[in-house]
Amino acid sequence: ILGGMEAAPHLRPYMASIQIDGKHLCGGFLLNEWWVLSAAHCVEDISPGSTVRVLLGAHSLSQPESSKHLYEVQSLFPHPDSHPDTIHHDILLIKLSEKATLGPAVQPLPYQREAGDVAGGTFCSVAGWGITTHSGRKPDRLQQVDLPIMDRAVCNQRIYHDNLITDKMICAESRKKDACRGDSGGPLVCNGVAQGIVTSGTRVCGNWKKPGIYTKISSYTDWIDSVLASAS
Numbered sequence: 655i656l657g658g659m660e661a662a663p664h665l666r667p668y669m670a671s672i673q674i675d676g677k678h679l680c681g682g683f684l685l686n687e688w689w690v691l692s693a694a695h696c697v698e699d700i701s702p703g704s705t706v707r708v709l710l711g712a713h714s715l716s717q718p719e720s721s722k723h724l725y726e727v728q729s730l731f732p733h734p735d736s737h738p739d740t741i742h743h744d745i746l747l748i749k750l751s752e753k754a755t756l757g758p759a760v761q762p763l764p765y766q767r768e769a770g771d772v773a774g775g776t777f778c779s780v781a782g783w784g785i786t787t788h789s790g791r792k793p794d795r796l797q798q799v800d801l802p803i804m805d806r807a808v809c810n811q812r813i814y815h816d817n818l819i820t821d822k823m824i825c826a827e828s829r830k831k832d833a834c835r836g837d838s839g840g841p842l843v844c845n846g847v848a849q850g851i852v853t854s855g856t857r858v859c860g861n862w863k864k865p866g867i868y869t870k871i872s873s874y875t876d877w878i879d880s881v882l883a884s885a886s
C-alpha cells in the first residue's frame with residue numbers, strides 16, 4: 655500500500671495473507687469458515703512443489719499473536735476464464751483444509767451480491783501487506799488507505815486506461831495513494847461491504863494516470879455460488 659498508514663490491529667478481521675513457502679504473496683479475505691477470496695494472478699506462477707497457506711487473524715506477519723492461525727489449503731479455484739496475460743476475471747476461490755476458527759480477529763466480510771456500480775467519488779478502503787515504497791519496502795504490519803472510486807467512463811478515457819475497463823471492473827484513483835505489489839487479492843471495501851478485489855492491472859503504482867483496477871465482485875456471484883456449492 656502506497657501513501658497509507660498502519661491499520662488498527664485486528665479491526666479488519668477478514669484480511670488474509672496468502673503465503674507461498676512461508677512468505678507473504680498476496681492479500682485475500684474470508685468469505686465464510688471454509689472459503690477465502692483472492693486474485694487468480696496470485697497463484698499462476700506457483701510451482702507444483704511449493705505450498706500455499708492462508709494466514710488469518712494477523713496484524714504483524716512476523717510477531718506471535720494469539721489470534722494468528724496459518725491454514726493449509728484444500729483446493730484452489732482460479733476463475734476458468736482467467737489468463738496470465740490478461741486482467742479479465744482475476745478472481746480466485748481458496749478452500750481451506752479445515753474450518754477457520756472465528757473470533758474477534760477472524761471474521762468473514764460480506765460482499766456485494768446485487769448488480770450495480772459504486773458511484774464515482776465514493777471513498778472506499780483497501781488494506782494489505784504489499785510494498786509501501788517504490789523501492790519495494792515490505793511492511794511487517796497491515797497497512798490501509800482510503801481511495802475514491804473513479805467513474806468507469808472517466809477511467810476509460812485515453813489519458814487513463816483507454817477502454818481497458820470492462821463492466822466487470824472497478825477503478826479507484828491512484829494519485830500517490832494506491833495498492834501495489836503484494837496487495838493483489840485484497841478487498842476494496844466500501845461501507846463495510848467488499849465491492850472489489852485488487853488486481854495488478856498495469857502493475858503501475860501511485861501514478862494518477864493509471865488508476866487502480868479492481869475485479870468487480872458482484873459480476874461473479876453466480877460463479878462464486880457454483881464453486882461453493884460444488885466443492886462444499
Ligand SMILES: NCc1cccc(Nc2n[nH]c3ncnc(Nc4cccc(O)c4)c23)c1
Nearest residue numbers: 788832833834835838853854857858859866
Ligand atoms: N496499483 C495497481 C497495482 C495493484 C497491485 C499490484 C501492482 N503492482 C504489481 N503487481 N505485480 C508486480 N510485480 C512487480 N512490480 C509491481 N509493481 C511495482 C513495483 C515497484 C514499484 C512500482 O512503482 C510498482 C507489481 C499494482
